[in-house]
Amino acid sequence: MSKKTMKAVVYKHTGTVALEERPLPGLMDSRDAVIKVTLTTICSSDIHIKHGAVPRAIPGTILGHEFVGIVDQVGNDVKRFKPGDRVAVNVETFCGECFFCKRGYVNNCTDEHGGWALGCRIDGGQAEYVRVPFADNGITHIPDDVTDEDALFTGDILSTGYWGASLAEIKPADTVAVIGAGPTGLCTLMCAGLYGPARVIAIDISDERLELAKKQGLADIILNPLKQDVVQEVLRLTEGRGADAVLEAAGGKDTFQTAWKIARPNAVVCVVAMYEEAQVIPLPDMYGKNLVFKTGGVDASCCGEIMELIRAGRLNTSCLITHRTTLEHIMEAYDIFENKKDHVIKYAVNIE
Numbered sequence: 001m002s003k004k005t006m007k008a009v010v011y012k013h014t015g016t017v018a019l020e021e022r023p024l025p026g027l028m029d030s031r032d033a034v035i036k037v038t039l040t041t042i043c044s045s046d047i048h049i050k051h052g053a054v055p056r057a058i059p060g061t062i063l064g065h066e067f068v069g070i071v072d073q074v075g076n077d078v079k080r081f082k083p084g085d086r087v088a089v090n091v092e093t094f095c096g097e098c099f100f101c102k103r104g105y106v107n108n109c110t111d112e113h114g115g116w117a118l119g120c121r122i123d124g125g126q127a128e129y130v131r132v133p134f135a136d137n138g139i140t141h142i143p144d145d146v147t148d149e150d151a152l153f154t155g156d157i158l159s160t161g162y163w164g165a166s167l168a169e170i171k172p173a174d175t176v177a178v179i180g181a182g183p184t185g186l187c188t189l190m191c192a193g194l195y196g197p198a199r200v201i202a203i204d205i206s207d208e209r210l211e212l213a214k215k216q217g218l219a220d221i222i223l224n225p226l227k228q229d230v231v232q233e234v235l236r237l238t239e240g241r242g243a244d245a246v247l248e249a250a251g252g253k254d255t256f257q258t259a260w261k262i263a264r265p266n267a268v269v270c271v272v273a274m275y276e277e278a279q280v281i282p283l284p285d286m287y288g289k290n291l292v293f294k295t296g297g298v299d300a301s302c303c304g305e306i307m308e309l310i311r312a313g314r315l316n317t318s319c320l321i322t323h324r325t326t327l328e329h330i331m332e333a334y335d336i337f338e339n340k341k342d343h344v345i346k347y348a349v350n351i352e
Helices: 044-050 157-167 183-195 207-215 230-237 255-262 303-311 327-338
Strands: 005-013 016-023 033-040 067-074 086-089 129-132 139-141 175-179 199-203 221-223 243-248 263-271 292-295 321-326 346-350
Touching: 005 327, 016 044, 016 327, 044 327, 067 129, 139 303, 157 183, 157 263, 157 303, 175 183, 175 255, 183 199, 183 207, 183 243, 199 207, 199 230, 207 221, 221 230, 230 255, 243 255, 255 263, 321 327, 327 346
Parallel strands: 175 199, 175 243, 199 221, 243 263, 263 292, 321 346
Antiparallel strands: 005 016, 033 067, 033 129, 033 346, 067 086, 086 139
């Protein structure tokens, strides 16, 4: 690298992010890799950080945790990658050796920089270059026949949908309900379909996003709570029982309550969403439903499997990319994405 600075999106403080010049990153540990970012995107979690809803986020950090690129440098202890490799980067960094990592709970890695650190507590990938700790664990090879856009969501929202669908214990012939048809909800719908449910119900307040889910074959039935009584409709569709598995990917004011109400007794309710406000579990109201709740940050440890499913055509996120721009214009993209303008689902931000 001949130059010494790069453009990067920085979380300044609550309410403010800005495109700035920052120093180029370098290796800080023998297990690090430096990645030349080729394509990045904006995530709802970036908006949560901007709003001050992620207490662990550190002002002054470069945002971005969903991106792909080319390996530029590797530390001496990086064994699986070399300069020139095309890679997708995991939302989480994890040591692979602690109690939680050995059990697959990589979001809870006990290393100082473990769990969701990139773009939150350490500099992330809305930049020209990024340092990735524990590179052998945190990056995934992109096959030659998979494009950058195909692979862009591997490390975050696809991992979130994949993780949520696995937690929900979906069985063949189940009725599955997914609340939220935004980017994460659409990925959750895709991944729920891998388990062979008989019927998938998508629930959202946007008819446009619901129609996209149905048109893409991700949902069999679409429900809008602004127009229908969702609880009664799900009960009607399931002979009064409720859904066999419910995945909550919206994080709205009332969506958690909807989730447990539409679940049948003994169902799994999996909370995929990140909330900006505390939620209430009304135990007396749900007494006797014997529900199992599963929640937490994504354990994004299956990126290799996800990449193979992308390569095989089993997971196709092309419908999510509605907008494209460059890093130079990313602040305009933030405004459009945060305020849901111009029918936006996701941006592909090219790093020139």
